[in-house]
Amino acid sequence: xxxxxxxxxxxxxAGCDAENNDYxxxxxxxxxxxxxxxxxxxxxxxxLDGSFEDGLDSGDHxxxxxxxxxxxxxxxxxxxxxxxxxxxxDILEGRRTIVRLYRDSWExxxxxxTVEYE
Numbered sequence: 001x002x003x004x005x006x007x008x009x010x011x012x013x014a015g016c017d018a019e020n021n022d023y024x025x026x027x028x029x030x031x032x033x034x035x036x037x038x039x040x041x042x043x044x045x046x047x048l049d050g051s052f053e054d055g056l057d058s059g060d061h062x063x064x065x066x067x068x069x070x071x072x073x074x075x076x077x078x079x080x081x082x083x084x085x086x087x088x089x090d091i092l093e094g095r096r097t098i099v100r101l102y103r104d105s106w107e108x109x110x111x112x113x114t115v116e117y118e
Contacts, residue, residue, distance in 0.1 A: 032091035037061035
């Protein structure tokens, strides 16, 4: 029985790792990568520099390869009255810019982003 539980846990954990394969994404020479992760619990639409890029379900992420420079990231809630959240981020050559969207634990309709570089 323990063997089956361990095997099931291993398969579950392997599935979790498979979801984050985009973090291993290496941009092409002369390019950078933007990874946007939606940890808000709500579905959002991703706009880059004013143009629709992708829909992001809660718990999902997307990777976009971009030329180095500044990018304007706007995340708009798909349903509801919240306007969205925006952030200007640097796209660095050969690096990953990771934007994580999350919900404030005290204000249910207040969303924030963090930006990290790898």
